[in-house]
Amino acid sequence: MSDPSARLKPTCFQELILTLQDYWAAQGCLILQPFDMEMGAGTFHPATTLRALGPKPWYAAYVQPSRRPKDGRYGDNPLRLQHYYQFQAILKPSPSDILERYLSSLEAIGIDTSLHDIRFVEDDWESPTLGAWGLGWEVWCDGSEISQFTYFQQVGGIEVGLVSGEITYGLERLAVYLFDKKSIYDLPFNRTDSEVPLTYCDVFLENEREQSAYNFEVADTDMLFRHFADAEKECIRLIDRKLPLPAYEQCIKASHVFNLLDARGVISVTERQSYILRVRELAKACCEAWLATQTAEAA
């Protein structure tokens, strides 16, 4: 295994991650580590949201643990989790062969395109909370969505200069596919011939149960409402102090707290819209402030 490109086809969850990292590193991407905050998707990582703006090229890839409290199923649904992993590659500006590069990544992880049916199905991506949208596809493998592919057109309400191509792999779903399992919980996390072989179930089932209970039943909503208000206030204060990076962290926090409150069902439909708008205002302000520092640097 001295030559990373010669890595064998992955046989377990962690090898899937390692293979994707190797592959995208070979494509010239930085390999970053997950952002150390709760977020709903890899797109929230500043390495995507903020770096998609500004005049500088940026190739990066990373795994991001993602939390969607509403998707919790107490570990009962074989294919739905409230905590899961996304692998994200962002290439800015998008190279003209980006789809071919993406398809080669599928070959690298063991999807033989002479056996499977790969389809690009229209999917306009929009993140109301990030004030972002782009055009692209869901990528289907035999009817299963294995990736999302987006050309960012706007982020934080700002039209992008260079267009980023963003590729997001839903790792669990992809692994279920690759390793032919009926349930995410049956996935081998490490190699089955390891000294201590463990499955996804061993690692995460209890977590899904407890977190689902927390998300839907136990979370202290008064506290969460306070946290939301605090994060919002702090974000605005930090933007005033021209600190867009820490400000953006508060925006991420507000967004996650909102997702928790939403899962607890304590936000009515009308309020929901206003909360989304509040987070978007934060995201916009952070993006604008960050872009200002980028343009200042470039000048």
Place this chain on the structure above:
Amino acid sequence: MAELLLELLSEEIPARMQTRAAEDLKRLVCDGLKAAGLEFSDARAFATPRRLALVADGLPTARADVREEKRGPRVGAPDQAVQGFLKSAGLTSLDQAEKRDTGKGEFWFAIVNKKGGPTEAALPGIIDAAMRGLPWPKSMKWGSGTMTWVRPLQSIVALFDGKVLPGEVAPGGAMAPIKFGDTTRGHRFLSKGEIKVSGFADYAAKLRTAHVILDAAERKKIVLASAEKLCAEVQVSLKADEGLLEEVAGLVEWPVPLLGTIDGQFMDVPPEVLIVSMRTHQRYFATTKPDGALANRFVVVANNVARDGGRTIVDGNERVLRSRLADAKFFWDQDRKTRLEDRLPALRDIVFHAKLGTQAERVERIAGLAVEIAKFVPGADVGPVALAARLCKADLVSGMVGEFPELQGVMGRYYALGEKLPAAVADAIGDHYAPAGPNDRCPSAPVSIAVALADKLESLISFWSIGEKPTGSRDPYALRRAALGIIRIVVENKIRLPLKHFFKADDLMEFFAERLKVQVREKGVRHDVVDAVFALGGEDDLVRLLARVEAVQSFLGTDAGKNLLTAYGRAVNIVRVEERKDKALAAKIAGAPDPTLFEQEEERALFSRLAALSLSSRIKSEDFVGAMNDLAGLRAPIDAFFEKVTVNVTDNDQLRLNRLKLLNQIRATMDSVADFSKIEG
């Protein structure tokens, strides 16, 4: 004569945009050719998931120089006219035009010299303009460029007479231009490398070899034929779905239908749920058993010829369907744990419209209306009607409808049946959105009728009350559909519903009249007859209205009707002409004529015939055919009257006025049946 071949290869184009884009490309290129004076015999356009293609045949290889003269406005004409002329002639100032005396004055003339030359010199500009003008519903930029297209553009084939046209498209930024060329690519997975083409026939043939069926119609045919064959082998039938077929044909360049099986554990979930889940999430076709029930087979259309014959693909699709249906089954099982009644409080959290309050408030209004409507619907007992109306929106807050909004109503019905509510109540919940369009089924059970009418009337009344009336092109709350729904339910079930009992707004009644005209036009009912009956005012019972319309229309189809209409026109005309001369006349000839003033037999005969009519009682008892027969009896005395009697006698004004009164009475009598002045010849 030569051929133009154009292909725009890009990353995957959304299925829903392909057909329209091909048509637009054809239109724009053809317009460009015509504007350049290039004749062609035929143009066809095609779309696949990755390409738009166009071929135009019979183009000349060169054009002669053309000199055109264009006459403009008179010298000294207003500036606006001059500017319009300059613009249309492509000139910037009058210095470029010349004055000429035509004998009828001095006019401006523009001399436009269209340079001829080889056709290929004109084509790149036409292609460029067509690409810029192509109206994608959504387009994007990519890389560092500024150009927009539906998805990143990859290559352009532009051949004229077998030769590559000079030209290129610049995406902008730091990106290399895309040069016109003669190479394309085949199927993304079933073909490798570039394909060089020399003309359309070669292009289409080579694409086929490279696993691309260029024509969407052919792809559809292949999907249908292969899918039906697969179905026949396992004794099921493909459930027709034109919309899905259209979409699937836009998702594959090389269609390969495959047969999959639905896991048996899901077959007790309602079939509507299975079908919607398969269709919206997975683009699968459903199949049915010989008895019409949903079969446990589905058809997926792959875009690949797999080397294992598709086994892996089918396995994968069955697996993903299992997880989809597991979720649907989860909702189905969860939802049934909560009674519809217990969901009602949650409707208070759903804002229906900022000015119209929550769904809960709307439900109250619907329930109030439904109970009131029930009085006019034979067999609709108030108890079930009130219950169904109260519960009809409860499924909006169920998990399943949250996931599949199109199952609203359908799920409410299932949940109601599960709770052992009366079948009539469950059906009314399921039916209350119907009819959703002209081809949708119309509710016919009494309870369903009452609730379905209430739902639609509530929309109309509420939106009317806040001034949200549909305009020519805007009808965001589908109020036209609501009105048409009411009309269909009322007419098809012959419900005697006095609409005015439910709302006061006159323009809402007019709105119904307009919709009714549209609705009945297809059945050959004349819009002027509807107008004539509506013009009487006060009629708000659509069933009675249509009965009257039918009677009038069939009467007008008879000789008696036609003649009487002529006589009516004559009577009205005479009165109108006189009224124009004398503004005070209308008052003088109001009321019945005085029989003692009659001088001729024909006057007396007409008068006594008019007096003998019992139109109002016939109309009251809705004997419209009888009323028409009565009117038919007027024909002879009226004809005789006009033949023998002079109305405008000059020497006896009293007699003249009395005769005008008689004419006025003809009009009044006939107008009590319909306003015949609205009838068009």
